[in-house]
Amino acid sequence: MKARVTVTLKNGVLDPQGKAIEGALGALGFDGIGSVRQGKVIDIELGETDKAAAEAKLSDMCEKLLANTVIENYHIDIL
């Protein structure tokens, strides 16, 4: 089973890298950009065949390592 974990910064957490990307897009002439937030995508292959069990395991991985829940949210997609 393949899964994709998306880690994003929580609202209210300043994202200097997103801001820099926003500035660079503006410099390239892309207008109308409200804001840019940068996150991470982590693809994981699991031996698990049960979807619920896989989600539980991935959620545990996110809490323990993949995301820092002080500043980040995570989202799990089973692919």
Place this chain on the structure above:
Amino acid sequence: MKTAILVFPGTNREHDMAAAVRSVSGKDPMMVWHAETEIPEADLIILPGGFSYGDYLRSGAIAARSPIVADLLEKAKQGVRILGVCNGFQILTETGILPGALMRNAGLTFICKETKLRVERDDTIFTSSYKKGQVMRCPVAHHDGNFFADDDTLKMLEDEGRVLFRYCDAAGEASAEANINGSRNNIAGIMNARGTILGMMPHPENLIEDLHGGLDGRGLFESLLEKVA
């Protein structure tokens, strides 16, 4: 008085830290590799600076899940003194031993220079050799030193007097201009509620001898090593 310095793959300031400990206490610290499961009996545990695991995932994130960390958590609970500097501070926040997180510097650049810090308290085991309000010089070298905590956590840290160092200007003003990396409330270093654990981004171990160009960092080691002796 025994000091243990934890070493992770990518740690690179352990010898600076050892030199500081040796210079102030006259005793050699023990170096403890991250793959160990037990920290030898020590009065002080230091997590030095560097780039553990290449800062992969998040600075300090992988190191914070090393085998040695289970015992670090236990020792923290027992009240053993712990000092985390730079990457060591990042690791302490990643383990949850200290609150908040260290994010990318607001200006996005790696900052390697001397800064000024205002000492907020002189009644802690870390700062007893300084005077409250004193402005000290201290070098920094980091990319992810932008201290973030949510409003409630920040209020708790301030209300409980747990902020020990703030970035400031020469007059001791914690101004926006002096805030080198965008840290909330200019925070450069915080301690735990019991006052036994300090995490800070600047490097006091790099200003402890005349050859360094100053002795401002020495007070921290004198405070600490005297208190745990």
